[in-house]
Amino acid sequence: MPPIVSRGFRGKRRDAPADRVPPGQYVTDDFPVLSAGPTPRTPLADWDFTIAGEVDELHRWTWEELRALPSESVTVDIHCVTKWSKLDTAWEGVSVDTLLDRIETSAEYATAFCDGGYTTNLPLDDLTGGKAWIAYRFGGEPLDPEHGGPARLLVPHLYFWKSAKWVRGLRLTATDEPGFWESNGYHIYGDPWKEQRYWGD
Amino acid sequence: MTALVGRLTWRVAEIAEVRTETPTVKTLALDVEDWPGHRAGQHVDIRLTAEDGYQAERSYSIASAPGGDRVELTVELIEDGEVSPYLTDEARPGDLMELRGPVGGYFVWDPDPGGPVLLVAGGSGVVPLMAMARQRAADGDPVPTRLLYSSRSLEDVIYRDELERLEGDGFDVLHTLTRSQPDGWTGYSRRVDPELLAEVAPPEFALAFVCGPTPFVEAVATALVALGHEPSRIRTERFGPTGG
């Protein structure tokens, strides 16, 4: 039975050029807050970002050290697997390329780990080449805790569950290790343009 | 007592009537195909589909007492919301939606509570508690029941006249208006805080139901436990940040 259409219902979507909207997505001007758990509140004095795993030594940056690194301002479209997309979002952060610079590894994958225990996995290729940032400003303001502040991973070419909120580091791995959602139904890679939402897509 | 589950998939509901409760709250009376009946406190999931296939789902507590032909939902307009503006401003008799339920077995009226019952409502959290009050009245149930109901102002009080009519026969209603009060107001005029609960919600209540926005429910449940209420005898239903 096809779904019943509710006369006059439209929701809060807005029109957008088709080439900006992946299949099955709807564009919103809102920024819905979605979360796997309570908002962590790590004091900046206790915050650090580490790169560990398949590396010779642990690499660590304090908040001050991260903020001292060269940063980039980027405007990107973001696509959530729950079907909303938000176009032209403005972020500022450190490119993951900057963090991985001079780090030697044979690893081909990484797992982002976060305050609160969330994890997500990606090929290292998708974190490099100007495709990912550790973002700490959004819309010209410091990143709100409910949106992942002080810093979140930003990987806009994949579904937004990969842009892990409250990120605290990357663990470089030899194999692709399914993270929090990838181990329970969500696609291991998550390309919105191929509509890779769930296992088997 | 087995919970009523009924068909677990979406069924069609048609709006039969729309009634205004307050300037921002409406009640929709629905005719639902094959409605199996419900228990006071249960809710339904509503699904709206737009012409282009876009869908949105929300949950609404059933406002009506069990036994009626129609299912009544009371919906508060949330500013900047997606579904509530449609339901309160646009939807009219004859319009269709999909409905799943009724569901809920935890936050439901207990016909044998073993003592007085406390109902604590924050804003639109009053809806499932009103279903309970209506059921109690329809059953002629003598169990002493107190409703403590927090609203922003008098014009925001949902079901105001009906609550006045239901008072008596062991049912009492205490209002608190947190933002503004009319001249001569003799009810409470502050948030439901531990001091207020100490006055009106002693641990002699055998069962408590708390419903409303999440921060409200958290604060009230915490305070009730601190007053000596048994945690397992406090049932909670959180409506999220905006109350529905």
Added chain:
Amino acid sequence: MDELTLDGNAVAGLLAEVFAAEMTTARGTCDHCGAVEAVGAVLVYRGAGFVLRCPHCESVVAKLVTDGSRAWIDLRGLRTLELPG
């Protein structure tokens, strides 16, 4: 707990579809802290999917993802689930 936090009542309909039973009265034992609570009383967060957390220790008790027909459920955080008669 944040103001966005919901509870097990919010996923009652989805759980009833998945388990073909009313689940809010089922009682779960948290595998992390051992607390026992009705599913209706667990904390629920809405992320890409639903995350159910113990109201006592906030550990993940269950994860629930659905595409509208398939469903994936992670119950590792649940030691025991008691379904009432």
